[in-house]
Amino acid sequence: MNLSLFIIIPLVTAVAVMCCRGLRQARWISLAGSLGQLLLSFVLLFRFGQERAAGNSSRMLFEYRHSWFAAWHIDYHIGVDGISVAMILLTAVIVLAGVLVSWNKGPWSKEFFSLLLILALGAYGFFLSLDLFTMFFFLELSVIPKYLLIGIWGSGRKEYSAMKLALMLMSGSALVFIGLLGLYYGSGHSFDILQLAQVPISAGVQRTFFPCLFIGFGIFTALFPLHTWVPDGHSSAPTAASMFLAGISMKLGAYGCLRVATYLMPDAAREYAPIIIVLATIAIVYGAFATMMQKDLKYINAYSSVSHCGFILLGIGMLTRAAINGAVLQMISHGLMTALFFASIGMIYDRAHTRMVDRLGGLLKVMPFISTIFVIAGLCSLGLPGLSSFVAEITVFIGSWQHPGTMYRLATILACASIVITAVYILRASAQTVMGPVKDPQFSVLTDAAWYERLASILLVAGIVVIGVAPFWLNDLLKPGIDAFMVHAGQTGLLK
Amino acid sequence: MGIGLIAGLQQELAVVLIVIVLLFIKLGSDRYRTETILGLVNVLLGINLAAGLMMAPTQTVLFGGGFHTNELIILEKNIFNLGTLLISLQAYDWLKGHKLALEFYMLLLSTLAGLFFMISAGNLLMFYLGLEMSTIPLAALSNFDLEKRQSSEAAVKFIMSSAFSSALLLFGISLLYGATGTLDLGTLAASDDNLPLRMAGILGSTGAHALLVFAFVLLLSGFAFKISVVPFHLWTADVYEGSPVPVTAYLSVISKGAVFFAFIQVLYTTFRPLARDWYNMLVLLAVLTMLTGNLFALRQDKLKRLLAFSSIAQVGFILVGMTGSPTTANASVIYFILVYLFSNLGAFGVVAVVSAMTGKEGIDDYKGLYKTNPFLSWVMAISLFSLAGIPPTAGFFGKFFLLMSGAGRGNYVFISMAALNMVISLYYYLRVIKAIFMDANDHPIGRLKISLLPAIALMVCVAGVLLTGLLGWVYDYIYSLSANF
Numbered sequence: 001m002n003l004s005l006f007i008i009i010p011l012v013t014a015v016a017v018m019c020c021r022g023l024r025q026a027r028w029i030s031l032a033g034s035l036g037q038l039l040l041s042f043v044l045l046f047r048f049g050q051e052r053a054a055g056n057s058s059r060m061l062f063e064y065r066h067s068w069f070a071a072w073h074i075d076y077h078i079g080v081d082g083i084s085v086a087m088i089l090l091t092a093v094i095v096l097a098g099v100l101v102s103w104n105k106g107p108w109s110k111e112f113f114s115l116l117l118i119l120a121l122g123a124y125g126f127f128l129s130l131d132l133f134t135m136f137f138f139l140e141l142s143v144i145p146k147y148l149l150i151g152i153w154g155s156g157r158k159e160y161s162a163m164k165l166a167l168m169l170m171s172g173s174a175l176v177f178i179g180l181l182g183l184y185y186g187s188g189h190s191f192d193i194l195q196l197a198q199v200p201i202s203a204g205v206q207r208t209f210f211p212c213l214f215i216g217f218g219i220f221t222a223l224f225p226l227h228t229w230v231p232d233g234h235s236s237a238p239t240a241a242s243m244f245l246a247g248i249s250m251k252l253g254a255y256g257c258l259r260v261a262t263y264l265m266p267d268a269a270r271e272y273a274p275i276i277i278v279l280a281t282i283a284i285v286y287g288a289f290a291t292m293m294q295k296d297l298k299y300i301n302a303y304s305s306v307s308h309c310g311f312i313l314l315g316i317g318m319l320t321r322a323a324i325n326g327a328v329l330q331m332i333s334h335g336l337m338t339a340l341f342f343a344s345i346g347m348i349y350d351r352a353h354t355r356m357v358d359r360l361g362g363l364l365k366v367m368p369f370i371s372t373i374f375v376i377a378g379l380c381s382l383g384l385p386g387l388s389s390f391v392a393e394i395t396v397f398i399g400s401w402q403h404p405g406t407m408y409r410l411a412t413i414l415a416c417a418s419i420v421i422t423a424v425y426i427l428r429a430s431a432q433t434v435m436g437p438v439k440d441p442q443f444s445v446l447t448d449a450a451w452y453e454r455l456a457s458i459l460l461v462a463g464i465v466v467i468g469v470a471p472f473w474l475n476d477l478l479k480p481g482i483d484a485f486m487v488h489a490g491q492t493g494l495l496k
Numbered sequence: 497m498g499i500g501l502i503a504g505l506q507q508e509l510a511v512v513l514i515v516i517v518l519l520f521i522k523l524g525s526d527r528y529r530t531e532t533i534l535g536l537v538n539v540l541l542g543i544n545l546a547a548g549l550m551m552a553p554t555q556t557v558l559f560g561g562g563f564h565t566n567e568l569i570i571l572e573k574n575i576f577n578l579g580t581l582l583i584s585l586q587a588y589d590w591l592k593g594h595k596l597a598l599e600f601y602m603l604l605l606s607t608l609a610g611l612f613f614m615i616s617a618g619n620l621l622m623f624y625l626g627l628e629m630s631t632i633p634l635a636a637l638s639n640f641d642l643e644k645r646q647s648s649e650a651a652v653k654f655i656m657s658s659a660f661s662s663a664l665l666l667f668g669i670s671l672l673y674g675a676t677g678t679l680d681l682g683t684l685a686a687s688d689d690n691l692p693l694r695m696a697g698i699l700g701s702t703g704a705h706a707l708l709v710f711a712f713v714l715l716l717s718g719f720a721f722k723i724s725v726v727p728f729h730l731w732t733a734d735v736y737e738g739s740p741v742p743v744t745a746y747l748s749v750i751s752k753g754a755v756f757f758a759f760i761q762v763l764y765t766t767f768r769p770l771a772r773d774w775y776n777m778l779v780l781l782a783v784l785t786m787l788t789g790n791l792f793a794l795r796q797d798k799l800k801r802l803l804a805f806s807s808i809a810q811v812g813f814i815l816v817g818m819t820g821s822p823t824t825a826n827a828s829v830i831y832f833i834l835v836y837l838f839s840n841l842g843a844f845g846v847v848a849v850v851s852a853m854t855g856k857e858g859i860d861d862y863k864g865l866y867k868t869n870p871f872l873s874w875v876m877a878i879s880l881f882s883l884a885g886i887p888p889t890a891g892f893f894g895k896f897f898l899l900m901s902g903a904g905r906g907n908y909v910f911i912s913m914a915a916l917n918m919v920i921s922l923y924y925y926l927r928v929i930k931a932i933f934m935d936a937n938d939h940p941i942g943r944l945k946i947s948l949l950p951a952i953a954l955m956v957c958v959a960g961v962l963l964t965g966l967l968g969w970v971y972d973y974i975y976s977l978s979a980n981f
Contacts, residue, residue, distance in 0.1 A: 071975035
């Protein structure tokens with residue numbers, strides 16, 4: 001299967017959107033493109049399963065390599081394992097949902113859609129890359145579209161938030177860049193992930209450059225205390241961009257922490273694990289408490305994303321099999337859940353023109369569908385069994401508990417306890433906005449979700465429920481990738 | 497000999513020939529139509545570029561080693577031919593109304609010929625001659641907005657600082673000559689190891705070393721002036737701001753790029769034995785240059801001044817690349833200059849069009865530009881992204897390789913400084929983007945009708961910015977030429 005299609009289709013769609021005229025054409029072309037992409041992702045899933053069933057046990061499937069800069073030994077090198085297939089599916093679902101909720105996005109709709117598609121392109125490329133240069137290229141590719149999307153179509157203090165996001169993410173990229181150079185020169189001049197995994201990387205290099213890579217990618221995934229772009233960026237962004245930012249963009253960082261920093265330098269990861277765990281726990285608890293104080297629905301979801309992404313970093317920091325598995329599950333689950341949350345908030349805001357919890361109320365009576373998905377997203381966020389977050393979080397907790405150290409135990413307990421806080425803010429927010437009498441008489445004329453909004457929501461809810469009810473499908477997909485990861489992490493022991 | 501002379505000097509002769517043709521037109525008649533002349537010149541420059549590209553790669557040494565050319569140097573000259581053509585196309589709107597368009601081209605092309613001789617120089621005398629041949633017409637060009645006082649001021653500042661830096665260069669060259677008895681770059685390089693020793697007979701080895709370092713510092717200062725390295729950058733912003741836009745573009749891309757080529761040659765041939773001494777100097781200068789350029793650029797209100805400081809910062813990045821190992825340094829610097837040519841000319845091209853038609857040059861004037869002029873806005877945005885080093889533009893690859901080359905020495909603190917500067921620089925580039933795309937404006941620049949020639953130039957720049965990076969063979973080609981450097 002030709003994986004480059006995942007990069008070509010968004011590119012072609014984006015160019016086509018730029019060439020067309022008017023909102024109508026732009027949205028249909030984007031829909032066609034992202035729908036095609038979703039179908040392609042399912043084809044990939046199917047073919048991937050076939051290959052694995054046929055006994056193909058190579059580390060990566062459908063590899064493709066093309067020499068890009070021979071002088072530096074840089075290749076355009078792509079391939080997938082189960083983790084990347086899952087991430088690609090997640091991206092395809094969220095991008096399609098994002099296109100659908102932006103159905104009436106104006107002005108400058110064609111610019112909007114093509115920037116969204118270029119963002120998607122960056123994410124696909126990132127998840128496919130097996131070469132660090134290619135990966136970095138796609139990582140940085142997605143910074144500027146975010147800036148433009150927030151700055152042009154955003155709300156509130158959009159210029160400030162956009163600039164903050166761009167500068168902080170660029171700083172993250174800069175750190176990643178230094179880490180990459182350190183890896184390159186410290187390991188025999190290669191950027192190839194599979195090749196680097198074979199080479200023993202000296203303890204000094206690991207100690208110096210693991211923090212660069214981990215913090216660099218960590219900025220993308222709201223590593224405390226470098227999470228400050230998240231609340232501003234997410235709340236100022238237009239709905240589709242918030243969905244993308246929280247749903248996929250933060251996962252780019254997590255995926256990078258896992259696949260690049262931790263995978264290639266497991267010894268340093270073990271050495272720095274206590275720091276990672278402390279920071280992740282602070283993010284979880286602090287994020288949850290900060291959420292309690294928020295009045296704006298988007299800020300609520302943004303801060304809760306900080307808290308939830310803390311679980312991912314916690315899982316990665318714990319480095320046990322179950323914890324890593326939980327971290328990957330949480331990446332996908334949080335992606336779907338937060339995208340659904342932002343979508344429903346966006347729908348509410350489009351109609352009521354406010355996102356303030358105290359000004360909303362009784363929405364269930366006026367827009368039952370939107371209110372329902374809002375509540376579903378909320379319940380998923382607090383980890384209701386049967387929905388995806390429960391599966392992901394409990395796996396992280398089980399994995400974390402396996403670590404015998406007192407500090408690790410303490411961190412696990414604190415992280416578990418944060419669920420209670422989550423329940424407080426989620427239930428309070430949904431009670432105040434959705435339940436009760438209609439607060440503002442003007443709300444009573446508001447309409448419920450249109451077909452495109454319903455479609456987007458159903459898509460995301462389906463993902464959440466399927467993972468929540470049948471997590472084994474996803475786990476089977478992820479298993480070989482995580483096993484290989486654990487084998488590699490167990491093999492090397494230079495620092496001991 | 498005659499044939500060899502012509503073959504080796506082909507590119508220089510072509511440029512001089514155009515100057516002579518223009519001179520005869522000027523002598524022949526006063527009543528020409530400026531548009532016709534502009535068309536003719538651009539066609540001639542296009543032919544010149546094509547001829548240069550088709551030129552057989554030869555390795556020639558002329559004038560007793562004073563002039564040499566090889567495939568790499570031919571490539572460098574082609575890059576500058578391309579740049580000159582682009583600038584000339586962009587200058588169309590401005591020159592159309594100018595009385596002295598012919599003289600503009602005569603001066604511009606003499607400058608180019610001077611730079612060619614400088615790049616090809618085999619000894620320091622030829623190098624100096626070429627440099628001066630380019631500097632004096634450039635000063636006249638800075639003054640080409642004859643009615644503007646600022647333009648004259650720019651010219652005076654430029655000629656003063658150039659004279660000063662030339663004096664420093666000459667002093668350094670004379671010290672070198674006094675110590676070794678030769679000006680030939682090849683001989684100086686060949687005597688790599690025994691050069692200080694030879695002088696040790698007179699001075700003792702420490703003394704010889706000190707003298708050599710002193711000569712180097714003088715030469716370095718001279719170069720630093722020309723390429724506006726901090727702390728020798730003070731003339732840059734004023735001259736850039738005062739000069740006509742095409743001249744500013746020429747100064748920032750072509751004359752600077754050419755001096756970089758010469759600089760890197762001198763650095764890695766003649767002064768290779770001193771690498772331990774100059775490595776730290778370059779690191780310090782690079783950090784200073786990047787920081788100063790970026791910090792000053794943060795608060796500029798005029799686009800030209802912003803681009804002037806940004807170009808200072810870019811010089812700092814080039815210096816980072818120069819600290820690497822010879823081959824990677826050479827390849828990444830030349831590659832970056834090619835990339836920088838496209839990106840900077842794209843940005844200056846938009847400024848040139850807007851300035852020629854409306855006279856507006858402030859960042860605030862660009863507010864809301866996207867509503868009225870989407871094409872110009874995208875050209876500007878893509879060029880600025882390239883300058884900031886954002887993929888998929890070529891600037892990303894250029895910066896990446898410069899820093900990668902610098903990182904080859906293992907000095908990661910230094911590379912971190914460079915990476916930090918990339919983040920700082922993003923801020924002011926995004927300020928311009930914000931003005932163009934996000935800010936509202938009651939009186940935006942009206943819809944501009946772009947003439948054909950500048951439009952072609954802008955499209956070439958955009959294509960260059962988008963393709964030079966993605967097509968990996970461009971870098972590989974330059975690298976292969978630099979391999980035996």
